[in-house]
Structure formats: structure tokens, C-alpha cells
Amino acid sequence: MTNLVGDVSSAARILPELNGEKLFIRNGKGAYLWDDRGRRYIDTALGFGAVLLGHANDAVNAQVAQALADSASPSWAHVREHGAATALARHTGALTKVMFTNSGSEAVHLACRAARAYTGRRKIAKMAAGFDGWFDDVSFGNVTSAEAGFQDGARPSTERTTLIRFNDFADIERLFTEDPDVAAVLLEPMLANAGCIMPLPGYLQHVQDVAHRHGALVICDEVLMGFRLFPGLAGLREGLDPDLASVGKAIGNGVPVSAVVGKPHVLAGFEEGRVTRGGTFSGNPLACAAVTSTLAQLDSQDYAGLIQRGDTLRDALENRFAAQGIHVVTSGYGNVFGIWPGAGAPTAGAPAAGAPSTYQQASSIADPAFSSALHLALREAGVLVMPSPYGRLYLSFEHDDDVIEEMIAAFDTAARRMSARFATR
Template sequence: MQHLVGGISSAGRTVPDLNGRRFLVSKAQGPYVWDDQGRRYVDTALGFGATFLGHTDPEVAQAIHQAIDKGSMPAYAHALEEEAAASLASHTRNLAKVVFLNSGSEAVHLACRAARAVTGRRKIVKMAAGYDGWFDDVAFGNAGSHEAAMSSNERPSKDDTLLLRFNDREDADLLFAECTDIAAIILEPMMANAGCILAEAGYLQYVASLARKHGALVIMDEVLMGFRLHAGLASHLLGVEPDMATVGKAIGNGVAVAALLCSPEFATAFDDNRVNRAGTYNGNPLACAAVKAAMSVVDTVDYPAILQAGNQLRERAVGAFASEGISICTSGYGTVFTVWRGNKEPTNYREAIAISDPGFTSRLHVELRRNGVMSMHSLYGRHYVSARHDEHALALCAEAFAGTARQFAT
């Protein structure tokens, strides 16, 4: 790679060479990817969760082709933009106002800007080890950083960003007692980038209620989890009513698009110019076509069946390793989960650090790959199951876990 910096444009997509060869995708379709040698793999990375409907969904692809034929980038308003917004908003209850952007990072950044404008405050709180984009302010405290561990009594902060321990109600109480300048708190339905750590029962509702009691807004970052548990926001399914939410990935099924969702009340901050928004590609026809089509397709998805199938795959993976005398466990949901060495999944980031095993994680990726499954290569990596992972693809995954377990045992 003579010209591409680092050989890839997003460092998180890097996977190791195998047998002296670099992994290059030549094609992706449904639940599969093919390398440049023509070998097919079941894909459990799925564009880091973006292609929930499977790679190259026919309805989404057709809508994109039609949009291209009409012009990919006008400088003006087009009807498809409102149609896409309406189709998205029909799934998100009171968050009926939409601003389209190009990435989840941009959506979170705009949500923070809006919260500051509405409240007149400066501080933004995020979960320690949570991932809310790669912009400097919210990249502080990402999983793997020193700050994320929160190992001292002093609360980590950088400029206007503060960290909060996930699943720790006492820390939330302390946070709002010690700071009165909080504009918003960013919550995730699940700490995906820290290893699919689930929120304890009532935790999200507790923190959301506490924030509102102290005059702060609640932003749910659903760029990853939106439309993954049902045809809408995971926060609504989990009993949380946010003031704003950010979505991406699944809403465009692999097309670069994200959105900020808010209620009509908060949309006035954009109407009266308290909040600036701009972006050449925001709401472009290709992205809007993908969103409108994807929203139509998700309404046909049998979510309970996918979640059940994914959970069965998790059980088969654990069973395969157990049959070789090796203990593993999983955390998350049927459509997105993390595999851990040991028999107890973490309930917070401190536990995740304690049980994380880089050698196990790296070898798991390599051996699954040898057995025909592509996965994320990351310490807290995730395995995704799409709406197109049929019985055959899931059986291949289970067989790959079984083969991997045997190789671990030798």
C-alpha cells in the first residue's frame, strides 16, 4: 500500500495477515463476504453493525440506483429528504424531527451543540469506556484509555467532557451533586465498544430521571443499537424516553448516513438559529433513498426470530468450547454479542478490564477466520447477526466455533 495511509482509512477495520496474505474483500452479499481469492466467509462484523439487513439488500440497492440516475448531489432541497425523514420518524415516537448527517460522530456532535444551546450550560457527560464518536471532545474516555478505568476518586474530565461509571448509581448521584453546569448526559442502551455490557435493570431510567431533575438533557446514542432489537429505538424498548437520540448504521444499511432525532420542542432551537447545522452531503439523495428503503424493509423483519437465532448461536459457541474443557461466555443480545474467556460476563467496565484476554481475542478471530467466519479483530470486539443470517449461515457459524474450540484445545 504505497499511497493509502496505514493501508486503510479507519484503523479499527484492520485485521491481521493470515499465511502471509492480507485480507481484502472482493464482494459482500447477504450474510457473506468473499476475499480476493474467491473464498466465501460468513460475516459477523457486518460493517461494524451497519448492514443489519445483510450486505446489498435488494430493495435498498434498487432505491440507491434510482436515486443515482436522478442526480446524486443537488445543492437544493429534494422531496426524498422529507420522505426519508418521515419514514424514520414514524419509528421513533415523540422524536419526530430529523436532521440528517453523514456519520454517527457528527450526529453526536450536533446533539451536544444543541444541548448547550438549549440549556445555556457547557458540560457534557459520557459513560467511561463508552463510544460516542471519534471527535476530540467525546473520544475522551473511550475503552482502552487510562481515563476510562476511573481508578481514582478524582473524576476524569477534559475541557467540557466529564466521565461517569456505567451501571453505578452512586457515581451518578455524586456527579450531579458536584457539578451544576451539565447540559446533557449521553447514554448508550448497551456499552457495545466495551464488550456489549448490558445496563442493569432500571439503571438507564434512574440516570435519565436524575439528569432531568437537575436540568440536564438526555441524549441516547443509538448509532449502533438503533433498529437492532426492534424496528425503532432500543431506548424506547428499554423504557427510556430521551430528549434527543442519534442513529446511524442500520438506518442506511451500509450507506454513509446518520441522523439526530429530537422532539418538536427542541427543534425550535434549529429554527431560530440558536443551533447551527451544515454539511454538503447532509440529506443527499443516495442516503435518503437508503433510509426510506431500509425503514420499509425493517418493518418486515421478524426481530424475535433473529434474536432467538442469535442467542442459540451464542449457546452453541459456549457449548462447543465446553465440550473441549474450555470455559467461555457471552454478553449482549442475539443480534450483537461479545465472547469472553471464562464463565462470567462483565457487568461493568472494571470487570471487563479484569477478564479481557488479548491473546484469546486475537486467536479467536484467526481461528474463526480459518474456519470460514470473518469477525472483528478487537479486544472488546462484537459479533453481529443480521436479518439475512439464515439457518445455513448460522449453522456454518456454529461449525466454525466448534472447529475453533477444537483448535484451542490442541
């Protein structure tokens, strides 16, 4: 009997058994993890996107260790907090005000509070099938939920949350004719937790333009994609001008930290004491040390090289599976992407040979059996991937050419093992 509910503290950590054994990680370094039996794996979950410099980065660890030695929780304002906020704000454009929190879910929750306080409106519109945290308001309509696949005229809505369809230009227009009480649109630069569905050309700008035209704010949820493509916000790279953003994960290289960044006039209510915030551990010395050290290193990293290595991996794995009669496609970017089994008839007007561009298409080709079999085959070959059809593969700056070659060989092995069950030729 275990005292830990479901064996884990977060449901995302649940993995199938391999040869009757559960996986328990002992330690990690660089691109690798080791389990409790000493077996080594190439990691592609990387703290679900948090570990961008590689596991146990020496510089980050040294700064965090010093902060721990100085006092993990001094209660009052401390010497590391302003420096970390300044370092973060240098990367976030016009979003120059910073409030630290501890998790991405907290950051999104606080950003939504800011939007409601500023506009006086109640509802947040989020992308159906997007994941913006596990709090009740924004977990509504998450991937695989019944609400996520809603049809025209049947928009799911609660007192505080309503849904819009990603990549549907007309749906965001309809939203504001149906409901004038929307305080903000919560926008992901890529629908990452639905398998890395990419935005159509012009879609993100269209959502922002419609929201602003109707007096609603735009919140970029950058917890996953922030600092993944370059040292800054993915939304800014796409030319957006959001009012608020939630950031986290990669800004601390695995140390628990997140933040809300916003335009000064939007966050003025917090500075003036009109809007409540708190958090004993928000902006703690360990988190601030991690942010300062991580961002300093990200500024000098070769993002283009990392993304190119990932694109090489994507092309290779698609070719390795095709050689075994299994058609797969990938979607996303070089350093964060999803894998889709692509065989079958065209669905919703999209050819099966292409990656899905809507959640409706994604849900029609998602294959839990394929994703689970891929996870187990790769795990046996020494690579850890998420077992969900909507999972993602992340690469860190420690995933160098040699690691990519190891991964390609593992995918080749996995494709051969899976061919008898999934080959379509």
C-alpha cells in the same frame, strides 16, 4: 509502499495477517463476503452494525441507484428528504424532528451542540469506556484509555466532557454534586464497544431521572443499537423518554447515513437559525433513498426469530468451547453480542463464570491473545469476527438457520484448534 495511511481509512479495519496474507474484501451478498482471492466468509462485522438486511440488499440498492441517476448532490431541497425524515420519525416516539448527517460521529456531535445550545451549559457527561464517535470531545475516555477506569474522587474531565461509570448508580448522583455545568448525559442502551456490557435492572431509568432532576438533557446514542432489537430506538423499548437521540448504521443498511432526532422544543434553535448546522452531503438523495427503503423492509422483519437464532448460536458456541476445556461466556443480545474468556478467579465481586457488568470487570478479563487467536481460527474456518477483546458479533436477517449451522461448525473447529493453548482443564 502504500499511499493509504496504515493501509486503511479507519483503524477499525486493521486485521492481523493470516498465513502471511492480508485480507481485502472484493464484494458481499446476504450474510457473506468474498475476498480478492475469491474465498467466501460468513460476515459478523456487517459494516460494524450497519448491515441489518444483509449485504447488497436488492431493494435498497435499486432505490439508491435511482437516486444516483437522478443526481447525487443537487444542493437544494430535494424530493426524497422529507419522505425519509417522516419514515424515520414514525419510529422514534416523541423525538419527531429530524436532522440528517453522514456519520454517527457527526450525529453525536450535533446532538451535543443541540444540548449545549438548549441548556446554556458546557459539558457533556459520557459513559467511561463507551464509544460515541471519534471527535475530540466524545472520544475522551474511550475503551482501553487510562481515563476509562477512573476511581471515586478522581473523575476525569475536560472543559467540555466529563465521565461517568456505566452501571454505577451512585456515580451519576455524585456527578451533579460535583459539577452543575452538565448540559446532557450521553447514554448508550448497552455499553456495546466495551464488549456488550448490559445495563443492570433500572440503571438506564435511574440515569435519566437524575439527569432530568438536575436540568440536564438525555441523549440516547442509538447509532449502534437503534433498529437492532425492533424497528425503533432501543432506549424507547426500555421505557426511556430521551430528549435527543443519534441514529445511524442500520437505518441505511450500509449506505452512509445518520441523523439526530429530537423533541421539537429542544431543536427549535436550529429551525429558528439561532444554532448553526450544515453539511454538503447531509440528507443527500442516496442516503434518503436508503433510509426509506431500509425502514420499509425492517417493519416487516421477524426480529424475534433473528434474536432466537442468535441465542441458539451463543449457547452452541459456549458448549463447543466448554467441550474443549475452554470456558467462554457471551454478553449482549442474540443479534449483537460479545465473547469473553471466562476462566480464572472472580474479579471485583463478580464470578468469572458470568459476563462482566462493569468496565472494570471487563478490562480485567479482556484477553487480546485469546481474541486474536479466535479471529484467526474462525477466519481460517470461513467466519469473519472482530479481533478485539471488546469486539462484537452481529447477525443480519440473512443469517438464516443454515448460516447459523455453518457458524456453529466453524466455532467447533476453532475451539478444537485453540484447545492446546487455552484449555484450562
